[in-house]
Amino acid sequence: MSQEQIHILQRALNREKAARKAAEKILEDKSRELYVLSEELKISNAKLEDSFNEKSSQLAGVFENIIDAYVVMDLRGNVLKMNDAASDLFGYNIEEEALNVTCLIYPEDTAYAFDSFSQLVENGRFSNYTARIFTKKKEVRWVQINANLIFDKSNKPIAAQGIIRNITELKNLEEQKEKIRHALEKSNNELYEYAHIVSHDLKSPLRSIDALVSWIKMDNEGKLDADTLQNLQLIEGTLETMESLISNILEYSSAGSETNESKDVDLNVTMDDLNTLLFVPEHISINIVKKLPIVKGDPTKFQQLFQNLMSNAIKFSNKEKGIVEIDVEEKPSFYQFSVKDNGIGIEKKFHDRIFKIFQSLNKSKESTGIGLSIVKKIVDLYEGTIWLESELGKGTTFFFTIKK
Incomplete structure (x- = not known):
């Protein structure tokens, strides 16, 4: 082998050693990278495992607690x-x-x-x-x-x-509530029937006394002096007041009782009926500001409601030209009605008192103190509210709401 061939082989061997060394360096670097990555993965896996165990523990806690x-x-x-x-x-x-x-x-x-x-x-x-x-x-x-x-x-x-x-306890309470409701309903019906019987029994002797007074006056026509006639008139007036009171108590006892009758009630027709029923003096005018709505309920109770408010407004009018004004505003879930007058007005301190039974502010024989109590019971029955605004000498406005 010539010297030149030896040099060629030597150079090839040197290149091979250099290439092997470079490859070893690359392999060493890659191994180092793989080791670092492996260590990072171990750390990440350990963290994930800890997190998994933590969440599992939390879920177990939620499950148990x-x-x-x-x-x-x-x-x-x-x-x-x-x-x-x-x-x-x-x-x-x-x-x-x-x-x-x-x-x-x-x-x-x-x-x-x-x-x-x-x-x-x-x-x-x-x-x-x-x-x-x-x-x-x-x-x-x-x-x-x-x-x-x-x-x-x-x-x-x-x-x-x-x-x-x-929900056993809740169910038991519901059952007790239903039993109490049935018992109250039965009791109310019995009381209502009893009120009718008592009303009839109380009115009978009153009518008998009234008849006797009339016979006394007829049998002694021209014989009785002025004082005696005045006393007999007082007896008749007292009998009339007592009969009115008994009737009003009966009306009050039935005002707040629930009724199975629920129909469309055109309140404009109710107003027409009241114009016929109510005695409205010539100096008083009844004004319906706008057309009234049709509501659901018992026609008789709505008639009682408006009749009592309008009667009060008429009764306590003290102006030469009395005005009773009925209006309504439609709200999203209810109607707000108002009955306004220009009468004597009511002091602020009496605004709550007047809705209680027998709490009349006027002691005349025409007032039994039951009318506004009836109004309050009917408004409560239809899940509404009632209030008033008033100024002495200028008049009163009663507001009440009725659910749609």
Whole structure:
């Protein structure tokens, strides 16, 4: 081998060594990068694991400490998991014994329970399922359940979960309330009937006395002196006042009672009827500012309402030209009515008192102190409010609302 060939081989060998050294350097650098990346991944994985454990712990805490009962079951009704609230409610410990939700169903609610489960499977959820359940000790509890399906990665239903709220106490209170309502309704009906009987029984002797006074006057016509005639007139006036008072008490007793009659009441027709019924002196004018609405309710009660307010306005008018003005404003959920007069007015300190029974501010025989009490009871019946604005010597405006 010539010297030149040796040099060529030497140069090739040197190039190969240099290339190997460069490759080793690249490999060393890449290994170092992989090591650093591996260490970073270890740190990240450790953080993720810590975070996962933390979240799992938090979820476990929520699961165990939720106030309402929480249950997870498979689609055959076998309970897979439940929290302490559920164990307390149902009386079962699923770590020691198997439990299927069918064991909890109250017999009379079986059909309803299976219908609700079908709804759960079909729609994926149900809300506010309310029924009775049996505890392990065969105690009956009322519960309200909201449930939904649990799906796997392929969106296939694999289980169901539900929040169960114990509403037994609330249900018992509702039942007691309903019993009390029925008892009150029965009592009110009996009192109303009793008021009618008493009214009739009280009026009978009054009419007898009135008849006797009339006979005395007829039998002794021309024989009685002025004082005796005046005393007989006082007796007749007192009898008339007593009969009016009895009638008003009967009207008051029935004013706030509920009625099954609920129809469209055209208040414009009511006003026409009142124009016929009420005695309106010539110096007083009744003005309807705008067309009145049609409301739902008992026509008789609405007539009583407006009749009492208008009668008051007429009764306490003291002007040469008396005015009674009826108006209405439509609000989003109710009508606001007003009955305005230019009469004697009412002092501010009496504004609350006048709605109480027998609290008339005028002691004349025409006033029994019941009219505005009747008005208040009817407005309350229709879930409205009533108030007034007044100025002595200038007049009064009564406002009241009626729900649409």
